[in-house]
Amino acid sequence: MAWAGMNWGLFKIIYQHTGEIGLDSGWHEHEFFLFLGTIWIINSLIQTLFMANAAEFSELIRTGNLDFALLKPIDTQFLISFPRINWSQLPNGILGVMLIAHSLRELMQEREIYFSVFSIPAFLFFIGCGAVVMYSVMICLASTSIWFGRNQNLYNFWFYITNFYRYPMEIYQRSGVGMALWGTFTFVVPILVVSNIPARILAQPLGTPWKSWEWGLAAYAIVGSIWSLMASRWVFKQALKSYRSASS
Amino acid sequence: MLESAVIWWTFFKISINERLIYRADFMLGTLMRFLPTLTQIFLWWAIYDVISNTDTTNSGTGPDGNIAGYKYGDMVAYYLLVIISRAFSSMPGLTGGIANQIRNGEVKKFLIQPVDMQGCLLMQRLAHKLVYYLIATLPFALVFFLCRDFFIEGWPPPNALAVFFASLVLSFLLGFYLECCIGLVGFWFLEVTSLTFIYMLMNFLLSGHMFPLELLPAEPFNIRQLVEYLPFKYLAYFPAAVFLEKIEGPEMYRGLLAEVGWVVFFIVLSRILWHRGIKRYSGYGG
Numbered sequence: 001m002a003w004a005g006m007n008w009g010l011f012k013i014i015y016q017h018t019g020e021i022g023l024d025s026g027w028h029e030h031e032f033f034l035f036l037g038t039i040w041i042i043n044s045l046i047q048t049l050f051m052a053n054a055a056e057f058s059e060l061i062r063t064g065n066l067d068f069a070l071l072k073p074i075d076t077q078f079l080i081s082f083p084r085i086n087w088s089q090l091p092n093g094i095l096g097v098m099l100i101a102h103s104l105r106e107l108m109q110e111r112e113i114y115f116s117v118f119s120i121p122a123f124l125f126f127i128g129c130g131a132v133v134m135y136s137v138m139i140c141l142a143s144t145s146i147w148f149g150r151n152q153n154l155y156n157f158w159f160y161i162t163n164f165y166r167y168p169m170e171i172y173q174r175s176g177v178g179m180a181l182w183g184t185f186t187f188v189v190p191i192l193v194v195s196n197i198p199a200r201i202l203a204q205p206l207g208t209p210w211k212s213w214e215w216g217l218a219a220y221a222i223v224g225s226i227w228s229l230m231a232s233r234w235v236f237k238q239a240l241k242s243y244r245s246a247s248s
Numbered sequence: 249m250l251e252s253a254v255i256w257w258t259f260f261k262i263s264i265n266e267r268l269i270y271r272a273d274f275m276l277g278t279l280m281r282f283l284p285t286l287t288q289i290f291l292w293w294a295i296y297d298v299i300s301n302t303d304t305t306n307s308g309t310g311p312d313g314n315i316a317g318y319k320y321g322d323m324v325a326y327y328l329l330v331i332i333s334r335a336f337s338s339m340p341g342l343t344g345g346i347a348n349q350i351r352n353g354e355v356k357k358f359l360i361q362p363v364d365m366q367g368c369l370l371m372q373r374l375a376h377k378l379v380y381y382l383i384a385t386l387p388f389a390l391v392f393f394l395c396r397d398f399f400i401e402g403w404p405p406p407n408a409l410a411v412f413f414a415s416l417v418l419s420f421l422l423g424f425y426l427e428c429c430i431g432l433v434g435f436w437f438l439e440v441t442s443l444t445f446i447y448m449l450m451n452f453l454l455s456g457h458m459f460p461l462e463l464l465p466a467e468p469f470n471i472r473q474l475v476e477y478l479p480f481k482y483l484a485y486f487p488a489a490v491f492l493e494k495i496e497g498p499e500m501y502r503g504l505l506a507e508v509g510w511v512v513f514f515i516v517l518s519r520i521l522w523h524r525g526i527k528r529y530s531g532y533g534g
Contacts, residue, residue: 010458018315021295021298167290
């Protein structure tokens, strides 16, 4: 929660010095805070639902207790993915909702934005897609502990990867290295669409009618979440093949 | 005197060996540490892009894209330099470690052995840091070489460079004794997690870890002025600012002097806390 506040403070300060992040990208202050709120919601969803479980999974691998999970007549990935809910991470999400509500109201006073009965369900749907993608990334990361045998790096890796999806994708699209990063995190590991699509639905940084590439991106978000889910499933299975248990 | 020197040397050697166990992991970890900087580079690029291309009537922005005196290159260089300062001043787990030892009674060993707790811990940290620099030089050099174009002013003059290194060493001591003090509060509070958390927050915001302190607003109340009177800025901002020649001349030496003052202050404070603390201490458990 304090991290969230600090993040907010940082961008509050940045926006004292600039009007927009990324030239003509439309991410002005209120739009950006909508984006930030979206990030907080996705993050808190992930941390509430999956973070503790992924850590637990790594621990199961290390101690060899995964044997018991493997023996049960139920899909292992399902079994290890959902046993626990970490409620303490939920307040950040609520904070995110509040930030979004506030920014949306400010934004509506500022200019015309398109808002209909479909906006909220669409927003929630793409948040859901986002959660799926992030879940997949996390499962992949956790599965690697089968190969590496240690799990301290899980949180670190998680932090480093989420670093890339915390900003609007426009900031990457200007230079060679940036494009490479953008491509990687859109098409290989689709974490950029996770945050960008839902935020775009509400903030509409480029004005009311969506550009055609934005529609394409939204469609891609759905494909991307399915693809990443499948990929994570595959990685999980492959990793399990190398599982050798540990003495107990 | 000689005896205690031998003891400290032994602690030093043990800690060095302890640290050399995970070399590869270490190097990889160091490289990973620069990843967030990569996104920072893009973020600031996007910001400066706007500033350079829009009217300069906005508050705080000047011509050819400069925020509070920082050009784009300066800004990136600043973040890179802060990583160096932090490599000196950050003490992961020190506070919690001390508080834990107090709580579970491990601290007793310092009461019966002829070893000084702060000294022993200091040697440990010193060893860890030295090993860290030894191994991290390679990744650091690589990254700084790749990023050399961001340092638009080139190398600072020799006297600034000297102050830069001195302030780094001091920031190590400052970070160590500051966190020591917080940990020793554990004699009274037993649980210092919340205190650590507050410290971490303050550190993050007010040390310049997140952005150059010049960016802090003077309104509604003058945080910018406030941080000048706090020790935090020496943990990250000061060395970087000296290197980038944002602080020069007499002001630079004054800053260095103030840093020495803070170090002495926290050394004394930690001694007082320690002596008061052990009087209050009752050793439960084994």
